Amino acid sequence: xxxxxxxxxxATSGIGKATAYRLALSKMQLIICGRRTEELEKIRxxxxxxxxxxxxxxxxxxxxxxxxxxxxxPEDFKQIGILINNAGNAHGLDKIQDGDIEDWxxxxxxxxxxxxxxTKAVIGRMIEKSSGHIINIGSLAGREVxxxxxxxxxxxxxxxxxxxxxxxxxxxxxxxxxxINPGLVETEFSKVRFKGxxxxxxxxxxxxxxxxxxxxxxxxxxxxxxxxxxxADLLVLPQDQATSSIINKK
Ligand code: NDP
Ligand code: 8X3
Numbered sequence: 468x469x470x471x472x473x474x475x476x477x478a479t480s481g482i483g484k485a486t487a488y489r490l491a492l493s494k495m496q497l498i499i500c501g502r503r504t505e506e507l508e509k510i511r512x513x514x515x516x517x518x519x520x521x522x523x524x525x526x527x528x529x530x531x532x533x534x535x536x537x538x539x540x541p542e543d544f545k546q547i548g549i550l551i552n553n554a555g556n557a558h559g560l561d562k563i564q565d566g567d568i569e570d571w572x573x574x575x576x577x578x579x580x581x582x583x584x585x586t587k588a589v590i591g592r593m594i595e596k597s598s599g600h601i602i603n604i605g606s607l608a609g610r611e612v613x614x615x616x617x618x619x620x621x622x623x624x625x626x627x628x629x630x631x632x633x634x635x636x637x638x639x640x641x642x643x644x645x646x647i648n649p650g651l652v653e654t655e656f657s658k659v660r661f662k663g664x665x666x667x668x669x670x671x672x673x674x675x676x677x678x679x680x681x682x683x684x685x686x687x688x689x690x691x692x693x694x695x696x697x698x699a700d701l702l703v704l705p706q707d708q709a710t711s712s713i714i715n716k717k
Contacts, residue, residue: 474498477554479506481654485679491517527581537588552582553604557619557660578622597641603630605648613711643697650704652677673716674707
């Protein structure tokens with residue numbers, strides 16, 4: 468695999484963190500991003516033993532922070548070859564009539580607007596070079612809607628539409644766009660969704676959920692295909708999951 472610079476949003480936990488560790492082993496040069504400074508620093512230090520790595524601490528939903536952070540990237544890391552738009556979360560699980568406006572804002576601002584802001588800040592150089600690969604992390608929730616999943620699901624349906632739009636608009640610029648849509652993955656996702664409520668852990672009980680490393684391995688496969696191959700759209704579920712709500716719990 469060529470040495471490329473990869474920017475990963477949401478690299479402080481779950482899928483993004485596992486991807487950073489996996490790509491570090493392949494000697495990719497990494498820009499790891501997140502809001503938790505201490506976590507980022509710990510991961511940066513650790514990965515520095517394997518590869519060249521720099522970190523950026525910013526909130527994807529704040530365009531000023533995004534622009535300033537991307538501008539601050541050290542010269543050696545500026546030519547980003549691969550952008551992994553992974554940062555995002557669900558906040559709350561409520562019927563639409565009970566939904567919390569702050570939760571809705573967080574999901575739309577991070578999962579949709581954040582992905583757009585980061586892409587906009589990075590894409591200019593890809594277009595100049597006529598080369599690049601954007602990986603958007605969608606979800607099974609972007610393909611179907613489940614009870615109380617309303618706004619999270621809307622945010623991931625938006626990721627699906629944006630990925631298709633990117634693929635069309637960037638077609639002439641030699642930039643690949645891939646969308647990876649996981650089902651249930653055991654990460655900090657449910658801890659965040661349920662705001663620390665212990666019921667978060669019950670989401671993964673009674674069956675084998677995907678692990679963050681499963682998705683990291685798939686991301687590595689997607690970005691290492693030959694130039695003429697683009698895995699445009701991929702849905703990956705645990706063996707025990709048929710739909711968002713049909714899970715073979717033992
Ligand atoms: P985690 O909660 O473990 O990780 C989420 C990551 O996103 C963290 O690194 C967090 O970093 C970052 N993040 C969240 N909001 C922001 C923000 N506003 N600005 C910057 N960084 C942010 O969850 P996952 O690893 O599971 O989630 C990663 C992606 O995968 C998300 O897009 C999620 O929707 C998607 N996904 C997850 C599934 C699952 O079942 N777990 C299934 C399908 C898709 P920090 O807190 O440091 O900012
Ligand atoms: C996360 C998976 O099923 O909780 O995208 O929406 S789910």
